[in-house]
Amino acid sequence: MYPWAEPDKLLDEKSLDQLILFYRYGWEAQQMQAQVYWGVLGQALSGDEPAKTTLDEFKKSHPDAIVENGAWKVSR
Secondary structure (H helix, E strand, C coil): CCCCCCHHHHHHHCCHHHHHHHHHHHHHHHHHHHHHHHHHHHHHHHCCCCCCCCHHHHHHHCCCCEEECCEEECCC
């Protein structure tokens, strides 16, 4: 997953709790990556058009959004 995350280095420098957390987050990231990949691939193979959202639609759904440092900031 990470080039620096060699098993010997992790076992020597991390606690068991840190190793479990590292493994869990890595596993969740791999699952999310697979879901996105297969979702996009499935959509392409089925011939569905991707949903097109425009800036105007975004502004209508988030009227309080502001641009901050080049990115949209939306209150939750």
